[in-house]
Amino acid sequence: MRYAETGYNLEIDLTRGNIQRVETDPRLAELHLGGLGTNTKMLWDRVPPETDPLAPDNLLIFGTGLLCGTPAVGANRTIVTTYSPQTLLMGYSMMGGFFAPEMKYAGYDKLVFRGKSPNLVYIWINNDKVEIRDATHLHGKGAVETQELIKQELKEPNCHVAAIGLAGENQVYLASVEQGRSSASRLGIGAVMGSKGIKAIAVRGTKDVNVARPAELMKLCNDVLQYIKWREANPIPGVMTILQGLGSPQEMRTHDEKWHTESFMWGNARTRRRDFWNKEVEDKWRETQENVRTRLISCYNCPMKCGATISVPGIATYMMKCYSKLTYTMAAYSDLDFGFKIAQRATEYGVDGFSTPQVMAFALELHEKGILTDSDMSGMPSDTEGRFYWLLDRIVRREGIGDVLSKGTYWAAKEIGKGAEQYAHNNIKKHEQLPLKLGMLNPVYFLMYSTGEKINITQIEGQFPQEPYPTMEQREAFVKDWIQVPDEKFKQYFLDWEPRGEKSNPYYPTVEMTCEIVDWMEKMHYIDDALGVCAGLSSFPLKPPYHIHNYPALVSAATGIDLDEAGLTQIAKRNRTMLRAVNVRRGMRRSDEVPPEDHWKKRFPELEEKLLDEYYKFKGWDKEGIPTKESLQELELGYVAEDFEKRGIIKNG
Amino acid sequence: MAKVKKKVKTIKIDLDKCNGCRACEMICSAFHASPKYSSNNPARSRIRLIRDPIRDVYVPVYAGEYAPAECMGRDKYVIDGKEYDECGFCRASCPSRDLFKEPDSKLPLKCDMCESDPPEEKPLCVQWCITDALSYEEREEEVEEEEKQEDIDVAFESLVDKYGMEKVMDTMARKAKKD
Numbered sequence: 001m002r003y004a005e006t007g008y009n010l011e012i013d014l015t016r017g018n019i020q021r022v023e024t025d026p027r028l029a030e031l032h033l034g035g036l037g038t039n040t041k042m043l044w045d046r047v048p049p050e051t052d053p054l055a056p057d058n059l060l061i062f063g064t065g066l067l068c069g070t071p072a073v074g075a076n077r078t079i080v081t082t083y084s085p086q087t088l089l090m091g092y093s094m095m096g097g098f099f100a101p102e103m104k105y106a107g108y109d110k111l112v113f114r115g116k117s118p119n120l121v122y123i124w125i126n127n128d129k130v131e132i133r134d135a136t137h138l139h140g141k142g143a144v145e146t147q148e149l150i151k152q153e154l155k156e157p158n159c160h161v162a163a164i165g166l167a168g169e170n171q172v173y174l175a176s177v178e179q180g181r182s183s184a185s186r187l188g189i190g191a192v193m194g195s196k197g198i199k200a201i202a203v204r205g206t207k208d209v210n211v212a213r214p215a216e217l218m219k220l221c222n223d224v225l226q227y228i229k230w231r232e233a234n235p236i237p238g239v240m241t242i243l244q245g246l247g248s249p250q251e252m253r254t255h256d257e258k259w260h261t262e263s264f265m266w267g268n269a270r271t272r273r274r275d276f277w278n279k280e281v282e283d284k285w286r287e288t289q290e291n292v293r294t295r296l297i298s299c300y301n302c303p304m305k306c307g308a309t310i311s312v313p314g315i316a317t318y319m320m321k322c323y324s325k326l327t328y329t330m331a332a333y334s335d336l337d338f339g340f341k342i343a344q345r346a347t348e349y350g351v352d353g354f355s356t357p358q359v360m361a362f363a364l365e366l367h368e369k370g371i372l373t374d375s376d377m378s379g380m381p382s383d384t385e386g387r388f389y390w391l392l393d394r395i396v397r398r399e400g401i402g403d404v405l406s407k408g409t410y411w412a413a414k415e416i417g418k419g420a421e422q423y424a425h426n427n428i429k430k431h432e433q434l435p436l437k438l439g440m441l442n443p444v445y446f447l448m449y450s451t452g453e454k455i456n457i458t459q460i461e462g463q464f465p466q467e468p469y470p471t472m473e474q475r476e477a478f479v480k481d482w483i484q485v486p487d488e489k490f491k492q493y494f495l496d497w498e499p500r501g502e503k504s505n506p507y508y509p510t511v512e513m514t515c516e517i518v519d520w521m522e523k524m525h526y527i528d529d530a531l532g533v534c535a536g537l538s539s540f541p542l543k544p545p546y547h548i549h550n551y552p553a554l555v556s557a558a559t560g561i562d563l564d565e566a567g568l569t570q571i572a573k574r575n576r577t578m579l580r581a582v583n584v585r586r587g588m589r590r591s592d593e594v595p596p597e598d599h600w601k602k603r604f605p606e607l608e609e610k611l612l613d614e615y616y617k618f619k620g621w622d623k624e625g626i627p628t629k630e631s632l633q634e635l636e637l638g639y640v641a642e643d644f645e646k647r648g649i650i651k652n653g
Numbered sequence: 654m655a656k657v658k659k660k661v662k663t664i665k666i667d668l669d670k671c672n673g674c675r676a677c678e679m680i681c682s683a684f685h686a687s688p689k690y691s692s693n694n695p696a697r698s699r700i701r702l703i704r705d706p707i708r709d710v711y712v713p714v715y716a717g718e719y720a721p722a723e724c725m726g727r728d729k730y731v732i733d734g735k736e737y738d739e740c741g742f743c744r745a746s747c748p749s750r751d752l753f754k755e756p757d758s759k760l761p762l763k764c765d766m767c768e769s770d771p772p773e774e775k776p777l778c779v780q781w782c783i784t785d786a787l788s789y790e791e792r793e794e795e796v797e798e799e800e801k802q803e804d805i806d807v808a809f810e811s812l813v814d815k816y817g818m819e820k821v822m823d824t825m826a827r828k829a830k831k832d
């Protein structure tokens with residue numbers, strides 16, 4: 001019997017209409033766990049690096065984390081992996097919700113799609129019964145609407161549906177996959193789903209998920225649950241509200257947006273409004289939020305309430321989570337009411353709530369500067385909010401200038417020319433980043449931004465505080481119950497870290513310490529993403545319930561695989577190196593690993609070079625960021641080294 | 654018929670506090686797995702969350718007594734203006750629907766308040782609902798105790814069938830002595 005995993009993948013070839021249930025090799029879980037780990041391995045093995053992301057040969061993989069469907073709290077993530085049409089590198093985007101556990105209960109660890117259907121279809125997976133069904137009647141339907149229509153059509157209110165909207169159908173690079181309260185939004189995953197002709201995937205499962213050592217696992221899960229309860233009652237003092245608790249930032253619960261509105265940039269990641277937040281705004285925004293928010297809601301088997309049902313009078317209900325309530329608001333210099341309204345249309349269209357508003361603000365800036373002309377924007381209303389709706393419609397329908405913008409700011413700027421490139425100023429590896437512009441270089445964040453391969457800061461940061469604490473007393477209080485550190489030395493790094501003076505950014509933490517801190521943070525994300533545990537209970541917030549000390553026992557009890565901290569660390573390293581290898585084979589090199597030039601005002605080119613040099617070394621990569629033969633062999637990835645040699649990426653012998 | 658005080662175990666459900674996570678379904682099915690916690694499967698759970706997120710419907714329902722016949726009434730519920738004509742909120746498992754039946758055997762499921770040895774402090778769904786949508790209540794209730802001679806006869810006969818008259822009588826004698 002297989003534990004925690006089902007031992008089967010579902011392979012669907014859309015060109016031929018072929019459906020196969022395939023048994024997987026149990027050794028893969030020992031080497032890579034599951035989720036992101038085994039997804040990456042599959043992409044390496046099966047999709048050659050020259051594959052066009054939107055071509056039928058590309059794979060689209062919906063992978064469940066190894067712990068999804070077990071009693072492990074918050075293990076509900078679906079990791080969607082493919083080649084991204086926007087970055088041309090491996091793209092993985094994750095969603096919480098209910099999809100991954102339902103897949104497990106239906107008997108599958110992964111859904112693997114290849115080929116291209118001649119017409120629009122949806123997939124209906126009901127335990128062992130799998131059908132490819134016509135979806136032409138769903139063409140152009142909203143992503144939320146589609147989920148409801150399919151549930152009705154199948155007369156199965158308990159199935160869970162992942163769907164694309166019009167943006168995905170039109171292969172817009174900003175397209176998301178929407179599912180209940182969750183979505184896999186970043187890097188154009190929805191466009192790849194659209195390119196295969198898949199409108200939606202519906203899953204219903206009523207089978208058991210087995211675990212290896214039940215009593216032991218239950219105790220560990222209970223400990224996690226009790227810690228969450230305690231941690232919720234004991235928020236961390238001295239940091240801004242949204243960093244005090246667990247979960248993803250509690251944007252649906254909190255009204256206090258002083259920090260976001262005054263620290264993040266407005267418009268095309270341009271303007272910081274340091275005195276924006278006042279009593280009047282606060283009262284108005286609170287009223288707006290309370291009026292539209294029907295209920296705070298969770299993902300499967302998780303007590304956190306990071307999402308909400310949003311019902312704006314006069315428009316259809318949808319669900320929202322995290323920071324997207326502010327992305328449209330701030331890109332348009334508007335207010336929260338507008339943010340909630342336009343997000344409804346954007347969710348139905350199925351677009352990424354981070355990139356899309358930036359693309360629209362970018363277009364308006366180009367228009368203001370005369371780079372985009374009135375004829376480019378012909379038909380655009382005169383008010384800002386109207387312009388955002390107009391641009392959203394054009395982008396999703398790929399009409400006129402919208403077609404150019406549908407690829408994101410990097411590709412649009414290239415196509416527009418006339419100096420437009422300098423307005424696409426907030427990208428890393430061709431992908432839009434959080435609108436943050438800061439003063440002094442932070443060495444830890446420099447490395448995370450440069451080298452993170454999710455290409456999204458929230459998917460690498462988390463364990464180590466973002467800023468030093470002002471007083472020694474506060475620091476001592478913080479480290480007192482900091483059980484999550486992998487090594488006691490991290491406490492000392494934090495204790496010695498000063499806001500000003502010798503031991504402050506950018507030279508403290510030292511290069512060596514910076515490498516260790518970044519590696520620790522990244523490691524936790526790679527473990528979570530292989531296990532399907534939400535970062536909000538693990539790698540993302542300060543002092544989370546899951547950490548390197550309790551994870552090995554949990555994974556062991558659930559799967560029966562013998563594992564200690566060193567073993568788990570080795571797997572995380574293997575998965576991380578594998579992902580790097582996939583991207584190196586796609587052509588990624590050191591020159592791609594740069595944060596936006598204007599991210600910090602004060603830059604230190606020499607120090608930055610040194611940080612990269614040392615971090616690459618620390619990781620077992622060469623000066624170009626390519627994993628060395630020795631480090632690959634040490635990770636049982638000798639076959640990757642061989643492939644690199646064959647392609648001349650590393651020198652033979 | 655005598656009136657006696659009886660401890661009634663109940664679970665109070667606060668719909669407003671439900672966050673829809675279905676941990677109750679997961680833990681119920683795990684607790685009742687054999688061996689205990691060895692697997693989980695919400696389709697075997699004795700509590701189900703009837704959910705319709707877009708219409709903000711979240712109703713945890715416990716499995717009650719098995720209803721041998723199909724319901725004549727087919728209750729209609731109207732929630733937020735939407736009519737639900739399925740009998741989804743009924744606690745019973747019955748021939749007309751799949752709810753509260755073992756997926757394999759189709760045998761009816763019923764909530765047993767997690768009776769076990771050693772006893773649990775509270776039913777597991779309550780323990781795992783840390784948002785407090787479910788809370789455990791014990792209350793004393795005066796009920797008319799009906800002596801069901803027939804039930805006792807049946808139970809006695811089945812014991813005798815299984816263990817033989819001699820063993821049952823021995824046990825009774827021993828128990829009587831102890832008390």
